[in-house]
Structures are given as structure tokens and as C-alpha cells.
Amino acid sequence: MTETLSLLELDLPRRNGELAFDAPWQSTVFALAAAVVEHAFGGDREPFRRQLIKAIAEQPDRPYWESWTIALEALADSMPEPPMT
Amino acid sequence: MSEGGHHPAPVSPVERRVAALEALLTERGLVPEGFIEEVTRRYESEIGPMNGAKVVARAWADPEYKQRLLADGTAAIAELGFGGAEGDHMVVVENTAAVHNVIVCTLCSCYPWPVLGLPPAWYKDPPYRARMVREPRTLLTEMGCRLPADVEIRVWDSSAEVRYLVLPERPPATGGLTEAELAGLVTRDSMIGVARL
Numbered sequence: 574m575t576e577t578l579s580l581l582e583l584d585l586p587r588r589n590g591e592l593a594f595d596a597p598w599q600s601t602v603f604a605l606a607a608a609v610v611e612h613a614f615g616g617d618r619e620p621f622r623r624q625l626i627k628a629i630a631e632q633p634d635r636p637y638w639e640s641w642t643i644a645l646e647a648l649a650d651s652m653p654e655p656p657m658t
Numbered sequence: 659m660s661e662g663g664h665h666p667a668p669v670s671p672v673e674r675r676v677a678a679l680e681a682l683l684t685e686r687g688l689v690p691e692g693f694i695e696e697v698t699r700r701y702e703s704e705i706g707p708m709n710g711a712k713v714v715a716r717a718w719a720d721p722e723y724k725q726r727l728l729a730d731g732t733a734a735i736a737e738l739g740f741g742g743a744e745g746d747h748m749v750v751v752e753n754t755a756a757v758h759n760v761i762v763c764t765l766c767s768c769y770p771w772p773v774l775g776l777p778p779a780w781y782k783d784p785p786y787r788a789r790m791v792r793e794p795r796t797l798l799t800e801m802g803c804r805l806p807a808d809v810e811i812r813v814w815d816s817s818a819e820v821r822y823l824v825l826p827e828r829p830p831a832t833g834g835l836t837e838a839e840l841a842g843l844v845t846r847d848s849m850i851g852v853a854r855l
Contacts, residue, residue: 604697605680629766649682
């Protein structure tokens with residue numbers, strides 16, 4: 574049974590999705606991490622993930638996106654200065 | 659969420675830190691113009707549980723696709739056009755009458771983003787991360803997912819290397835539905851494994 578699908582027009586269950594971000598700074602810091610992973614680490618998420626694990630572990634009750642921010646700060650501190658172009 | 663009206667809220671310390679990070683990373687050439695807006699837009703409007711729902715519905719409707727999905731989740735999900743960051747090694751685990759699967763990330767918040775979007779708040783909270791491993795049946799019951807005592811619960815701890823997606827059981831009496839209609843039945847929580855359909 575493979576009806577021709579027009580899945581793109583589907584009214585799919587958005588009730589599942591909670592609002593992704595509660596404040597603009599959260600989406601900003603999320604995207605900044607994505608930018609660093611993509612443009613400084615060639616898509617390797619592991620260095621950021623290690624920082625995030627550390628930030629969460631050192632204060633588990635800290636709001637999630639604040640830990641994310643701290644992790645990204647630590648990662649930025651650890652990065653070599655980019656070559657001048 | 660409210661937009662805060664016309665009263666500008668005072669800038670919080672974390673907002674200042676994020677602004678400083680943005681300035682620093684932009685200066686280093688790591689943040690192309692429009693990148694933040696594009697990522698935000700995609701995660702808020704294009705990437706979410708509706709993608710996973712399409713994968714599940716296809717698996718229910720097409721036994722051969724289901725076989726491929728269980729054998730190589732990453733490739734089968736990519737057939738529907740989903741993949742990329744945070745989804746490059748996907749493993750799909752199938753619920754049956756005898757086995758119920760649930761996903762967690764005990765260390766941080768690993769999650770199959772391309773098919774489920776961003777994780778819900780509770781997924782990232784310490785109680786869920788700790789208790790789903792320690793006492794999954796109790797926690798599932800508290801979350802409204804009551805399982806018969808003879809159903810085995812398998813807890814999958816996500817990592818940077820492997821992201822899991824639960825393939826829920828197809829609900830009974832759905833034989834006449836189209837794939838599109840089936841997708842409409844699939845909830846985010848059922849694909850995390852904290853709900854059954």
C-alpha cells in the first residue's frame with residue numbers, strides 16, 4: 574500500500590512540539606554552538622558535547638540553556654585563534 | 659509565549675554573555691551572516707516530531723521500508739530526506755507486544771534532532787535522566803505510560819555516536835488509513851517511548 578503521498582502538506586501533530594525556545598538568547602546560543610561545530614570543528618560535535626556534559630555535571634540544577642552557554646564559552650576559550658585570512 | 663509587550667526587559671547576565679559570545683565568534687568568522695536566524699527558523703518550523711512521524715508511518719505502511727529502517731536507521735531516515743547534524747548515526751528500536759523501548763541521555767541531552775526536533779524540557783532535566791535508568795517502570799507510570807507487568811522495558815542511553823528513535827506499535831483498527839493519516843497519529847512522546855499509542 575503505497576499511496577502517492579503529499580506528506581509535505583500534512584497537518585502533522587504540532588501538539589507534540591513544545592516551543593523550542595523560551596527566549597531569543599536561547600535560540601541565539603543554540604545557533605552559535607551549531608556555527609562553531611560546523612565551522613570550527615568540521616561538524617564534530619564531540620568537543621562541544623564534552624563541555625556541555627561538564628557544565629551540566631558541575632551544577633545539575635542550573636537552567637539548561639545557561640549550562641549550554643557556559644559550555645560554549647569554555648569551548649571558545651579552548652579554541653586556537655583562527656589563522657588570519 | 660508572550661512577546662513582552664513594549665516594555666523592554668532588563669538585559670540579564672546570561673543575555674549579556676550570549677551577546678559577548680556572538681560578538682567574539684562573529685569576529686572569528688565562524689558565524690556567517692543570517693546563520694543564527696536560519697538555524698532558529700529551521701528548528702522552530704521545519705525540524706520537529708512531524709519528521710519522525712513520517713518515518714514511523716512509512717514503516718507501518720511499508721514492510722520493506724520497516725526492514726530497512728530497523729537494519730540501518732540512518733540510511734532509511736535519509737530516504738525521506740531527514741538527516742544531518744545530530745542524526746548521523748540513528749538506530750531505530752521497535753516496540754512490540756512484549757518489549758517497550760524508551761530513550762534517555764544520562765549525561766546531557768543527546769536526542770535525534772532531525773526526526774524529533776529539540777528535546778522537551780523534561781528530557782533534559784536531571785530527574786528524568788537519572789530515574790529512567792534506575793526505575794523506568796515507575797517513572798513511565800508517573801508519566802502516564804502504564805505497561806503490563808510482563809512487558810520488558812529496554813532503556814537506550816543516547817550518546818554523541820548513537821541516537822535512538824522508538825518505533826511505536828501501530829494502533830489497532832488503523833488498517834484503512836493512508837500513510838498521511840497514520841502519520842497524524844504519531845506523537846513525539848511515543849517516539850521517545852514515554853507514551854504508547
